[in-house]
Amino acid sequence: MSVTAPPAPPVAPKPAAAASGPRFWNSTGVVRLRREGAIAPIAAFVVFFVVYVIINPELLTRFQLQTASNLVVPLALVALGQLIVVLVGGIDISIGAIMSLCNVVFATQLEHLPVPVAILLSVGVGLACGLFNGVLVAYAGLPAIAVTLASAFIFGSIAREVLDRPGGGVTKEIYLATSGELVPFVPVSLVWLAVIAVLLWLLLQRTALGRHIYGVGSNMESVRAAGINARLTKLLAFGLAGVVTSFGAMMLASSTVTGDPRSGDPYLLSSIAAVALAGAAFTGGKGSIIGTILAACTLGLIGNLLFFAGVNSYWQYVISALIIVAVVGIPVVWRRVAFFAKGARS
Template sequence: MDRVVKNRTSSFIDLLKNYSKDSSFPAFIVLVLLVAINASLQPTFFSYDSIKSNFMTFTPLILISMAQGIIILSGNLDLSVGAGMSLLTCVMASLLTDSITSVILVVLLGIAVSVALGAFNGVFAGHVGLPPLISTFATNAIFFGLAMTIMPLPGGYVPKFFYRWYRGDILKVIPVPIFILLIGIGVWVIIKRTAVYRYIYAVGGNAEGAYSSGIKVSNVKLMAYVLAGIFAALAGICLLLSTAIGDPRAGLSYTLNSVAAVVIGGISLKGGKGSIGGAIVGAIILGLLINIIFFAQVSSLYQGFARGLIIVISLSLAAIPKLREESRKI
């Protein structure tokens, strides 16, 4: 797999050489460039406050891209993540009250709902065997409709202490958004140590081969959607806290952005190739790009255009190593 093999004698340069073969390497280069551009546009870019406010907006995208990454690695796709996030914000904002117990219960309920939505998608993609591109488009409509039923207009209630907590720090050092992101990464590290992790790669890379070696392919696909549900829940909670309102349309843009982030991060849409680290890098890239468009004061009329163009450019950059490979083959 893509893991860099560490040798005790290998120096830093060898490590870099190994990493240059990694699927997320082009994305990493783009990331370094973007950080440089951002830093030159915004002198305070590396200050604590700026990092914190950046991560406040990046964290939902990073987490939902991790969710999308797991699903795409397993050879599937989820076009319902955005509507799922919106539904989550509506469910939670309609139930939250001022007490701490309610916050804890509602957050747990939110995670359960998100996992259930993932399982719903997973059954159709895994056990029923529908093409996920269309089946998750159908569930997207269902989730969006449910969110609209709960909350036709943005509203609900989020306790002040709860959304202020999101803007604060843990132990006065780690901003809460980064803390939640670290929880997500921690969950991924745990998943990495289980067999499910290898099964996901096996099924995404070669489902027939995986089936022949005794892996229950449909269950693994279901598992991928369920695990992604956990990350989607964290993303939904962060979205709710950053906007402090339940909104049936809040998550809509996250669907395509998450797919774009995953692809920019070097994960193959065919499944089985790439790493979740790549998805994280891809999401940060997309976030920084949106930042640049904002700081360059592009009028809102042209932001879509600029974003599309930038995605095309970064994808063309990501295509270069593939072309190099192909020319070597011939």
């Protein structure tokens, strides 16, 4: 006589949220943001924005939103250009001079040429400047900091030859198309920034070139072993940085309705500070687009807050420098403290 075992009790299915928790967080990009170091700048921006609104509630008015957007968008675009160079393990000291040159080319050519042609010329100048740096860094093997320091003087001198004082032919129509309002409370400049940021994100995350840029900065030997042309990747990264910087230059010219041969000077230190605040690794291979944009917005709002507080604008340079020192130095100090604390316990 055989005995049949009783049927096993039904197993309750795992909750969908628990089963797919890690997959959910991966799909929302939180893991990617943490890996790229973007969580800290996002949190910093949220905290500072709340504090700023408490101190100056007028920021949420239409005029103040438009003014603040026109202030931070050029910085965000130039910071994105700096980020691309940092991703391949370099740094671009000439990025402010590139911005000045593209700015005056755009503003002056509007006096003689149709707007699309002036835009193409400005983008072409930015691309040429980036490729000039890229050739010397990637193929001549020169240090990026030395090359871009020298080219900063070259590009700056050319900018002053093109336009020796503020001027140009930027019209009200161009201002409205780039720096006005799309709809109430939606500045056009933020829309342009979002479009460029999304296209750049797709390029870096969804194309072979983007993967190569991250790879060259994170592990050069593995990239070479895989048969990837690291020199060409560096060259294209510098060229792409010049193109993105040219968009920042044109946005600045449009918002100020003028070209200025020294317009890019304040953006060099600020772009480096934004990339540092965004958690990018200056050794290459790590950096976030959204983190860089929000870090640039935070720096821009700091400058705006100082302006409304009646503080000399030159203090923004001091604050940017302190941010760079803090972002770079605090992790080092923390690791040393943790090391000594671990040694003391053992």
